[in-house]
Amino acid sequence: MPAKKTTFRGHQGMIIVMRFLSVEGPFCRDCGLATYRQMTSKTLVQGWYGYGSLVITPITVLINLIRRRHVAGLDAPQPNPYGPSREPMDPGPRLLERPMTWFGLTIVAALIGFVVYALSQG
Numbered sequence: 001m002p003a004k005k006t007t008f009r010g011h012q013g014m015i016i017v018m019r020f021l022s023v024e025g026p027f028c029r030d031c032g033l034a035t036y037r038q039m040t041s042k043t044l045v046q047g048w049y050g051y052g053s054l055v056i057t058p059i060t061v062l063i064n065l066i067r068r069r070h071v072a073g074l075d076a077p078q079p080n081p082y083g084p085s086r087e088p089m090d091p092g093p094r095l096l097e098r099p100m101t102w103f104g105l106t107i108v109a110a111l112i113g114f115v116v117y118a119l120s121q122g
Helices: 029-046 052-070 099-120
Strands: 004-014 016-028
Touching: 004 029, 004 052, 016 029, 016 052, 029 052, 029 099
Parallel strands: none
Antiparallel strands: 004 016
């Protein structure tokens, strides 16, 4: 406690098909930030591999960024006085401090560079 109900999304592009992921629930601040960081970081690496995925991945990241605000403003988690509770998740490093995130952003930069190069070659 306190907790806010929200859903964090993920996306995996697989050339022809794609997979939509979601984790829904009431999240305390720490659990929400941990889930946001994990889902968004994985999406940045796994989301770009398909034509539709090139559009869906940035939308998924933006949706997660907006929903992050729902949990980031909550007070520090406290045990539930009305029943059982569990230990909050460790939020881990911030999104831009994760190697997987930078790897995903490198993929985006390489794709953009490839498209610009291909267009410049006629």
